[in-house]
Amino acid sequence: MRKTADVVIIGAGISGLAIGVHLAKKGVKDIVILEKTFPGNGATGRCGAGIRMQWGVELNCLLSKFSVEYFENVNEILKNDVDVEFWQGGYLIGAKDELEAEQFRKNVTLQNSLGIESSYLSPEEAKDMMPHLDVSHIKAATFCGRDGHLNPFKTVEAFVKAAMDLGIDIEKNTIVTGIEKTGGRVSGVKTDKGDIKAPIVVNAAGGWSKQMAELAGADLPVYSRRHQILVTEPVEPLQSAMFMGFGLNIYIQQVPHGPFIMGRGDADEPTDLRMTSSWKFLNDMAETVTTLMPRLARLKVVRQWAGLYNMTSDAQPIYDEAPEAKGFYHACGFSGHGFMLAPATGQLMSELILGETPSIDISSLGIDRFKGDMLLPLESSVV
């Protein structure tokens, strides 16, 4: 492992990898990404890897629109031919009640004003699109055909390949044990494999970002909550679009080789960094999905697992330099959307670190917003 670097990034999830790739493409040399286990083993490889532009607040729409356009051209941008299996079958989002339907009308108006071609659908129109959905449970729906999902492992592979082509060192099985400061500035990172001196350190540790911040004496107003997910046996193609409901509390997709992947949120899930699984999730998920899609009742579950949502109180990320340590940057608090925001994260963090004008105004995503009453409007379009 090198003794010095220009930039050290903590975490080889999709966010850390994207930040590294973007910095390297802008000409930064000597970038080291430190990874506790192996690339993508955190939330990146455990998530549904969906990507949608149908959001309720403008900034999320803009960030995810950037990411969709990026993934549409990912091989040209990353200069490799890894097939990330970007399936643009759209997202069909169901409204549970009138209140949500009303919000969805506003969402579509906002999305359309930003050039996102989403549409508002009646339950009957949703039924035409997804015949196995019992639309008696929805009041309305929205759809955007450019939304979709990726294979998270292939996406990690594409970014790792790009990072290595750009000369970035990815240090696997390397645990960060300390973050050094000199006179209020970050000056290096200590690991179980040796120390690295670096003037810039990026905290992209996802579920463990708060612990990393603490090593630098920085306060990070995030917490991690376990989220569970399951995969079924593969079956013939049945569902092209991702189906999602916020009030209904579900996301479900059929991946290209046949299995269904689905998850739901639960406020009772632990927040102590556990990534174990529960039988309760299987119960609740089965009940949720078979109510909405009775045809899936006979599908066999082959595996369940869990990952961590790194949450902020407004469910939007933090892109900022830590006030306690100059040169120490946070890219975390993605609240369950880190995968889809990763291309934007890479672009915007590289601009922030290099002092360039950001492509999208992210001044509202600073860490200061949690101090007073500057919180962003809560993003309600989340599972």
Next chain:
Amino acid sequence: MRDVPLLIIGAGPAGLSAAYRAAEAGCDVLLLERAKKIGGQLVKQTHKFFGSEKQFASTRGIHIVDILAGRTKDLPGKVEILTDATVLGIYEDGVVTADIAGTIEKIRPQAVIVATGAYERTLAFPGNDLPGVYGAGAVQTLMNEYGIKPGDQVLMVGAGNIGLIVSYQLMQAGVKVKAVIDAADRIGGYLVHASKIRRAGVPILVRHTVEAALGDSEVEQAVIVEIDDEWQPIKETRQVLDVDVICVAVGLSPLADLLYQAGAKSFYISPLGGHVPLRDQNMMTTLENIYIAGDVAGIEEASSAMVEGELAGVAAAQKLGYETPDTDQLKESCLAELRQLRAGPTGGKIRTGLALAGVYS
């Protein structure tokens, strides 16, 4: 949700023995078996057992099942046995989920004995997915359970006890065993089994391996070759055998997935067959009140699986407060029997493995 004092997973020799001893001490037992009938691997063991009277020497495996099952009846504790019941997970709150005849059920036991046994290892070689390439367990199931001949001409890969016994059973069924090969430089199984096969004219070729299975839609030939000290093939020794069955008997590994999922600490211990959960003298894993017994605790014989099962059954029942005046003595005698079963040169491997696992000092 179903509450039970003791849940035992697997109704093979270890699980049945555990149920017997726990119920004898007054503990109610729920015993879940994945297959449609109980007995585990005993149901295909048509040969007579060796060893001591206590472990049913001279009795055929298929008959031992009845003895073991019979012992679980009319005891102070009640033993309920459910077949077609696959345990799916042991969760962190202690709840165990199982698919019982197609319905998912949740069980909350105070203690669990995992007696899931082992799975068969296989070999990677070109053509190993052709019909006609079998594991030794599958050949035994076909012949001894269902009375179906797997083929007419067999290459047996593996000269351990299973490879030798299955070869002999094939010969008894009128199947021609062309050769028994083993990559090791000596026969791994008991000499008494090897001698019977050799006397019948079947060559046992050590330092030989299978290179490929040949055939269009099923096995028609097997390519075998001698290997050198570096385990590399010696090309000029290559031979092609006309066979329609390649039976792979290269050993077993503990079926410890449930324990891995539950978070029991385990280590890779080669003499025990692979990843093995650690356990104490009472067969308890690093997880409170979760015990193991039989091949899941390290690959051995059915005889030691039965004794380990008895030990785990007594110990788990005792932990739950079910004791008799004989409990401690019973545990001592189980430990003594295990020591006896593992004594001598044939027990060397298991003693080494258990020493690595910290069981024997």
